[in-house]
Amino acid sequence: MAKTKAAITAVGAYLPEYVLTNQILETMVDTTDEWITTRTGIKERRILKEDGKGTSFMAIKAAEDLMAKKGLDPKDIDMIIMATATPDMPVAATGAYVASEIGATNAFSYDLQAACSSFLYGMSTSASYIASGRYRKVLLIGADKMSSIIDYTDRTTCIIFGDGAGAVLFEADEEGFGLQDELLRSDGVGRQFLKIDAGGSMLPASEDTVKNKQHFVFQDGKSVFKFAVSNMADVSAKIMERNKLTHEDVQWLVPHQANKRIIDATARRMGLEESKVMMNIHRYGNTTSATLPLLLHDYEKQLKKGDNIVFAAFGGGFTWGSIYLKWAYNS
Numbered sequence: 001m002a003k004t005k006a007a008i009t010a011v012g013a014y015l016p017e018y019v020l021t022n023q024i025l026e027t028m029v030d031t032t033d034e035w036i037t038t039r040t041g042i043k044e045r046r047i048l049k050e051d052g053k054g055t056s057f058m059a060i061k062a063a064e065d066l067m068a069k070k071g072l073d074p075k076d077i078d079m080i081i082m083a084t085a086t087p088d089m090p091v092a093a094t095g096a097y098v099a100s101e102i103g104a105t106n107a108f109s110y111d112l113q114a115a116c117s118s119f120l121y122g123m124s125t126s127a128s129y130i131a132s133g134r135y136r137k138v139l140l141i142g143a144d145k146m147s148s149i150i151d152y153t154d155r156t157t158c159i160i161f162g163d164g165a166g167a168v169l170f171e172a173d174e175e176g177f178g179l180q181d182e183l184l185r186s187d188g189v190g191r192q193f194l195k196i197d198a199g200g201s202m203l204p205a206s207e208d209t210v211k212n213k214q215h216f217v218f219q220d221g222k223s224v225f226k227f228a229v230s231n232m233a234d235v236s237a238k239i240m241e242r243n244k245l246t247h248e249d250v251q252w253l254v255p256h257q258a259n260k261r262i263i264d265a266t267a268r269r270m271g272l273e274e275s276k277v278m279m280n281i282h283r284y285g286n287t288t289s290a291t292l293p294l295l296l297h298d299y300e301k302q303l304k305k306g307d308n309i310v311f312a313a314f315g316g317g318f319t320w321g322s323i324y325l326k327w328a329y330n331s
Contacts, residue, residue: 006127006138007178007328010169012066013297014058014143015284016048020162029155036159041260045162045285047147054088058165059098059143062293066139066167067102074102078135080109081126083118083142083289085316086149087111090199098141107139115194116256116315118142118289119166120184123311123323126170127179133172141167142289149196151216160258161217162285166293177306177328181243183235183321190227190318193220228262228314233269235322236312240270243324247271249308251327252299256313257281257291266312288315300331 021044022033036042048058059082067074082095095109114121119142126138143165152158170178195218198209209215232255240250253272255263260281267277278295287294292311296303303309307327314320 004131004133005173005176005178005180006130006170007173008168008296008325009171009328010066010070010072011293011296011300012062012064012069012167013294014061014065014165015294016046016058016163018047018049020045020047022159025159028152029158031155031159039261040160041281042159042285043282046164048145048163054148055084055086055143055145055165056088056094056097056101058145058163059084059094059141059167060101062143062165062167063098063102063139063141066169070169072169074104075106077104077107077137077139079107079129080104080139080141081122082109082111083122083140084111084144085113085115085118085288086144086146095141104139114315114319115317116258116286116288116291117313117317117319117321118315119292120311120313120321120323121319123179124182124184130170130172136172138170139167140170141165142291142293144288144290146286146288149215149217151213154216156221157217157219160286162287164284164287164290164294166290166297168293168296173328177326179323179325181239181324183239183242185231185235185321186317186319188317190224190316193223193227194218194316225259225262227318228258228320229265231318231320232256232262232312232314233266235320236266236310237269239310239322239324245308245324250310251276251307252303252309253277254292254295254309254311256315257284257295258286258314262314270310303327303331305330
């Protein structure tokens, strides 16, 4: 009898309407479309502009999109994991609010934060809950309003990030589809290279921290790039080796959308041609926790039952990893 696995059975997404192009950024900071494109692969990103709307707004929209497509009654959802680096507010869990707003009255929910690896880690957690047999339907949402923590006078970060949300539903699978293997890693040595200095317990908010712009993302681009290229490619190649997968066996790479050069390096290490690499960085930039589900949403119609898919991500902390999943349905 096949061991119960956790499969993705539905996908949803939401993107804000406002498009921040490289041409607009040229009027805001000292940069050019050519410089941004050649170094990152980004052409435009979406920004949530409306006052008073945070990460939960986009998460709710992505969840509603998934439920409408799946015909899912929110009362049938057992739990919700909210993967995000930009919760609506400290202390009060954004996931709990999202669950209430979508009518998932029988679900419990919490937030999971591992920077850009949040959704990847959330996949592992969701799949474990399903495989345990304790829960039947787990909704995993990845959403971030990165524009709320970006300094739009800092050209090293404002060109990279965008806002968005994606959601997937995990359910039990007895046919052998779903999550097959994972290789998740972290290393605190990276703390100094990608961070927000203030607003936490070490350096609470003050007049000085606001004045010194310490509530915005700081990134040492060269160090992060170096770590990301080697580590994301390494775990992706290792998970293929561990599962005896060749480049011919893998139908898709679903890589975190931080930088096209990092994505290309990972694909080369895996021996994959560009046609097998999901990519939307040119349209959305780096949406942090939302990159992986947004890729699934954009490519869903191309996915076939039984496809071997490798997910890979790298984020602040440092956090990184790779997951091997067999796709469970034809769209």
